[in-house]
Amino acid sequence: MSYTQNYLNSVNGPSTSSSTMSFPNSSFGGNGAGPGGPSSNGRPVPNINLDEEIRLTTNNRERAQMDNMADLYSIIVVLEHLEVAYIRSAVSHTEYTPACKQLIAQFKTASSLLVDVVPDLEKFMKEYSLDCPAAAKRIKIGVPATIEFGDAGSSNTSGHYKNVAEIVQNYNNAMDTLKLGRTAADEMHPFLADIMQSLNSMRALPSDFEGRAKMREWLIKLNAMKASQELDNDEKRQLEFDLDSTYSAFMAWLNSQ
Structure with missing residues (x-):
């Protein structure tokens, strides 16, 4: 039985x-x-x-709603346990990353079924006395810590030039997607997550490189939007500017090495 399944079987939420x-x-x-x-x-x-x-409950619709709320509760608690276990090195990077991605995806699915009942995660957690700050932070950004901060457990055996190629490719993919007019949150979020992950894989890159902070801000913004919600013209223009400026900053750093 997987790590996630073990926790799911042991957690009691607002069960129905x-x-x-x-x-x-x-x-x-x-x-x-x-x-x-x-x-x-x-x-x-x-x-x-x-x-x-x-x-x-008085009907099947209410019963399904309570079941979905119980699922949401359990996912949040399991994610909190996973985050704490990762912080304490109780789970490896290879175990943590796919489990975290799965829980984030499950949260998005469960919350989409409760958009009218649970419009705000913070209120839901407060109502059910859920003290899960690590889970709330991870849900807010929508990617595992290994993507947000880099995988410290991975060895950089792939080489400097491969990392550079991945960063360039990921930036180009994101900018091309915007040029094609694909600005929905669920379309842009994966591309920006790829950029952040590839930037963190470049160990020689300065820790204060502005591209990381910009990508993190956009990931949080996109993750707070509905999947089908699209960036407006001002947001699209700002994202294009941030991608172009941080890409130029990366190339300037690369040429200075």
């Missing part, structure tokens, strides 16, 4: 394995009065069948 709730026999009312007896203020307590099931 049953659309009803039942209560054991007990007594209500002041001074030990049971159902139907007098309360502490002298008023009669209505008869309550404590074995009666209370339905949490």
